[in-house]
Amino acid sequence: MKTATDADGVATKAHDCAYIAGAWRPVSSAEMLPVVDPARETVIAEVAAGRASDLDRAVAAAREAFPAFAASPVSERLALLERIHGLMLERAEPLAQTLAREMGAAISHARAAHVPLAAAHIRAAIEVLADYQFLTLRGTTAIVREPIGVCGLITPWNWPLYQITAKVAPALAAGCTVVLKPSELAPLSALMFAQIVHDAGAPPGVFNLVNGTGVEIGAAMAGHPDIDMISITGSNRAGALVAQAAAPTVKRVTQELGGKSPNVLLPDADFPRVVPLGVMAAFRNVGQSCSAPTRMIVPRWKLAEVEAIARATAQAITVGDPLDDRTVLGPIANRAQFDRVQAMIEMGIAGGASLVCGGPGRPHGHDRGFYVRPTIFSGVTGAMRIAQEEIFGPVLCIMPYDDVDEAVAIANDTVFGLGGHVQGADVEQARAVALRIRTGQVHLNQPAWDAHAPFGGYKRSGNGREYGVFGFEEYLETKAILGFAPAPL
Known part of the structure; x- marks a missing residue:
C-alpha cells in the first residue's frame, strides 16, 4: 500500500x-x-x-x-x-x-x-x-x-x-x-x-x-x-x-x-444546572450527532431564564483549532455540511425565530476553516423548518410549552424518533414523560452512557x-x- x-x-x-x-x-x-x-x-x-x-x-x-x-x-x-x-x-x-x-x-x-x-x-x-x-x-x-x-x-x-x-x-x-x-x-x-x-x-x-x-x-x-x-x-x-x-x-x-431529538425540561427541573448541560449535549461533536438533543422544550414562564443561561453557556464555548487542547468545538467536518448549517441559520432568522446568540458567518478570528458560531434560537414553533429538519451543526432551538401534555406533543411532533432527554426532580413524573416520547432512546436526568443500551430509531430515524x-x-x-x-x- x-x-x-x-x-x-x-x-x-x-x-x-x-x-x-x-x-x-x-x-x-x-x-x-x-x-x-x-x-x-x-x-x-x-x-x-x-x-x-x-x-x-x-x-x-x-x-x-x-x-x-x-x-x-x-x-x-x-x-x-x-x-x-x-x-x-x-x-x-x-x-x-x-x-x-x-x-x-x-x-x-x-x-x-x-x-x-x-x-x-x-x-x-x-x-x-x-x-x-x-x-x-x-x-x-x-x-x-x-x-x-x-x-x-x-x-x-x-x-x-x-x-x-x-x-x-x-x-x-x-x-x-x-x-x-x-x-x-x-x-x-x-x-x-x-x-x-x-x-x-x-x-x-x-x-x-x-x-x-x-x-x-x-x-x-x-x-x-x-x-x-x-x-x-x-x-x-x-x-x-x-x-x-x-x-x-x-x-x-x-x-x-437522522434525528431531531427533544430535551424536555419539566417545571421542577434544576434550570441553572440542566440548561448548560443541555446546551453542551446539543453542541457535542459540533452538533454533528444524529441523536443530539437540538430541541430544548421548556416551560413558557421560564423562557427568559433559560435564554439567559443558554446564551451565557454558548458564549463561553471555545471554538478553535481542533489540535489545541483548549478547544471545545472544532470546525464542521466538511464544506457541504458547513454550507447547509449556514443556510439553516439564515432560514431560522427568516422564519421568525428569535436569535439568542450566534448567527450566520464564522466566529470572530476565523477567516478560514469550516467554523460555525454556536447558535441558539428561541420562540421556535413546530411550523418552522429549523424545528423539523436535522441541521447537524451547533444550532439549538428553544421551544416553549404551557403544560406537560403540550411538552410531550412538541417532543413527538417530528418525523424522527431517535433520541430524547427528560429533566425533572420528580423521578416518577420524568419516567412517565419518558414513556410517552416516541423515540428509541430516552435519557433521564443526564445519565452515564451505556454501551449495552439498544440504540436505534422510531419512524424515519x-x-x-x-x-x-x-x-x-x-x-x-x-x-x-x-x-x-x-x-x-
Missing part, C-alpha cells in the same frame, strides 16, 4: 489500496478521493476510489471465509476481539490525532469520547459473546441463532471510528464476515482500524475494506447478491436509497438515520438496533429445530 504516517503515527498522504482477503491490494481505478482538513481547508491525504469490481473481490473473499469463521469456537472470536480492543487502546493517541485532522473533532473530545467509546463497543461485544446462548430449548424444540452471513457495513463521517466498531464488533462476535465502506470524507481512521484488525490476526477474508463513494460502492453493496445484510448509518436519503437497492435481493437492512445484545442479534438468523429434544415421558 502506498501510504505514509507522520511523526505521531497519523495516517497521511496517499492510500491506493483496499484491504481484501487479509492484505492491502491495489484497486482497479487510478482515481483518488481527497481528504480535506476542515480546520485549514487543505487536502491532507487521498484514498483510492474503489469500483464495483473491487467490491466483488472483497465480497468473494468474505463469502469464502464465512463457513470457517461462522463455525469457529466462541473462544477464538473472543480472543480476536480482545486483541483488537487492546491494539485500539495502544494506538489511541494516533487515532485521536487522525480524527482531529480528518473531520475536525476537538482533540480533547477525540481523546475522551471518539476513541474510548469506539473501544467500548468492542468491549461490549466481548461481554455479550461471552455469555450468549446460541442454542436454547423450548420444550422439544431447539431455537438456534446462527450468523447471518456476509455483512456490508456503511459508516458515516461524523463519528467515523465509533460507528465502525459499533458494527464490526458485533458482526465478528456473531461469526459474520464483513465488508466495510467508510465515509470517503473521513476515511483515515478506518484505514488505521483495518490495520489494527490485520495486526490482531483476523483470518483472511473475515474483515475487508473498500473505500469509495456511496454512488459507486454503497449502491453496489446494497444490491450485491452475495451480501446477506446491510447496516448503514447515514442520512435519510442514503438510507432510503440503500433500502430500495437492497429490496430485490431481500437482504436484511438495518438503518440508523431507521429500523433495527445497535449496541449490546440487541445490536449483536441483528447479525443473527433464527432457526427452529422441532423434535430436537426427546419428548418428556
Whole structure:
C-alpha cells in the first residue's frame, strides 16, 4: 500500500489500496478521493476510489471465509476481539490525532469520547459473546441463532471510528464476515482500524475494506447478491436509497438515520444546572450527532431564564483549532455540511425565530476553516423548518410549552424518533414523560452512557438496533429445530 504516517503515527498522504482477503491490494481505478482538513481547508491525504469490481473481490473473499469463521469456537472470536480492543487502546493517541485532522473533532473530545467509546463497543461485544446462548430449548424444540452471513457495513463521517466498531464488533462476535465502506470524507481512521484488525490476526477474508463513494460502492453493496445484510448509518436519503437497492435481493437492512431529538425540561427541573448541560449535549461533536438533543422544550414562564443561561453557556464555548487542547468545538467536518448549517441559520432568522446568540458567518478570528458560531434560537414553533429538519451543526432551538401534555406533543411532533432527554426532580413524573416520547432512546436526568443500551430509531430515524445484545442479534438468523429434544415421558 502506498501510504505514509507522520511523526505521531497519523495516517497521511496517499492510500491506493483496499484491504481484501487479509492484505492491502491495489484497486482497479487510478482515481483518488481527497481528504480535506476542515480546520485549514487543505487536502491532507487521498484514498483510492474503489469500483464495483473491487467490491466483488472483497465480497468473494468474505463469502469464502464465512463457513470457517461462522463455525469457529466462541473462544477464538473472543480472543480476536480482545486483541483488537487492546491494539485500539495502544494506538489511541494516533487515532485521536487522525480524527482531529480528518473531520475536525476537538482533540480533547477525540481523546475522551471518539476513541474510548469506539473501544467500548468492542468491549461490549466481548461481554455479550461471552455469555450468549446460541442454542436454547423450548420444550422439544431447539431455537438456534446462527450468523447471518456476509455483512456490508456503511459508516458515516461524523463519528467515523465509533460507528465502525459499533458494527464490526458485533458482526465478528456473531461469526459474520464483513465488508466495510467508510465515509470517503473521513476515511483515515478506518484505514488505521483495518490495520489494527490485520495486526490482531483476523483470518483472511473475515474483515475487508473498500473505500469509495456511496454512488459507486454503497449502491453496489446494497444490491450485491452475495451480501446477506446491510447496516448503514447515514442520512435519510442514503438510507432510503440503500433500502430500495437492497429490496430485490431481500437482504436484511438495518438503518440508523437522522434525528431531531427533544430535551424536555419539566417545571421542577434544576434550570441553572440542566440548561448548560443541555446546551453542551446539543453542541457535542459540533452538533454533528444524529441523536443530539437540538430541541430544548421548556416551560413558557421560564423562557427568559433559560435564554439567559443558554446564551451565557454558548458564549463561553471555545471554538478553535481542533489540535489545541483548549478547544471545545472544532470546525464542521466538511464544506457541504458547513454550507447547509449556514443556510439553516439564515432560514431560522427568516422564519421568525428569535436569535439568542450566534448567527450566520464564522466566529470572530476565523477567516478560514469550516467554523460555525454556536447558535441558539428561541420562540421556535413546530411550523418552522429549523424545528423539523436535522441541521447537524451547533444550532439549538428553544421551544416553549404551557403544560406537560403540550411538552410531550412538541417532543413527538417530528418525523424522527431517535433520541430524547427528560429533566425533572420528580423521578416518577420524568419516567412517565419518558414513556410517552416516541423515540428509541430516552435519557433521564443526564445519565452515564451505556454501551449495552439498544440504540436505534422510531419512524424515519431507521429500523433495527445497535449496541449490546440487541445490536449483536441483528447479525443473527433464527432457526427452529422441532423434535430436537426427546419428548418428556
